[in-house]
Amino acid sequence: MQNPNITILKTEILSDNWYTLNKVTYTILKKDGTIETQSREAYDRGNGAVILLYDTSSHTVILTRQFRLPTYINGNSTGMLIEACAGLLDNDNPEDCIKRETEEETGYKISKVEKVFQAYMSPGSVTEILYFFIAEYSNEMKIADGGGLEEEGENIEVLELPFEKALQMVDSGEINDAKTIMLLQHLRIKSIL
Structure with missing residues (x-):
């Protein structure tokens, strides 16, 4: 309405x-x-989806690192940003999108994801709704190196970090991406790791 x-x-x-x-x-x-x-x-810019992969046995999470021009021109001296895997829906539903993006960016093929919430990330100027997911991963799910799609100009580094280290990186400012912080805090609040 x-x-x-x-x-x-x-x-x-x-x-x-x-x-x-x-x-x-x-x-x-x-x-x-x-x-x-x-x-x-x-x-x-369209709507998007983001996911945080976690392993309950090793207490680790999968994050990515890539160059983000807007952060570079706004004071991030390297332009590199550590973030949860994310992508635009591109006419897919959020669940299909995030499964595709996970495989492209991280190399993990996941089949089961859990939607935890959705949010406007910058409602004063951007129309995007972001759909937030979490999913368990294991080494057996790794089917490729990841790194993104070359034709999309992606050059993504895949990081596997201890959950506690990722939280410390939020505290130190090494991780300062809002969507990533939100998902890490979600895992902390829900005592998933």
Whole structure:
């Protein structure tokens, strides 16, 4: 159901080079009864999914490390970011997407995933909903090296870390990716590892 207090007047595409940046002009009925016209920009990159793989016997997690330009231009001196495996849905449902991304990025073929929640990650400017998953892994599930798809320009390093070390890396700032922190904290709160 659409919000009756909002009327979209105009949507202009400002850029569609990589994803789509729209300028949306709309009216909003304010609490005092007045109607105000506002314009905002919204970046539409599609929805995505993220997963944290964990091994209860070894108390380890699988993370990735890759170059992220936006972090580099905002002060991350190396541009490298440690994160949970993630990807855009690309017209798949979230579960199929995250299974595909897990195999491409980490080399692990998983069949059973658990959705834990979904969230808007930057609702002031980005339309994306991110679907969060966890799944157990074992060495027997490793079928490839991972590293991502070359045709997508991916150059991903796969990291297997002790769970406690990953939590320490959050505390030290070595892991500062929101989706990854959320999933690590989920495992901690639920006492999964």
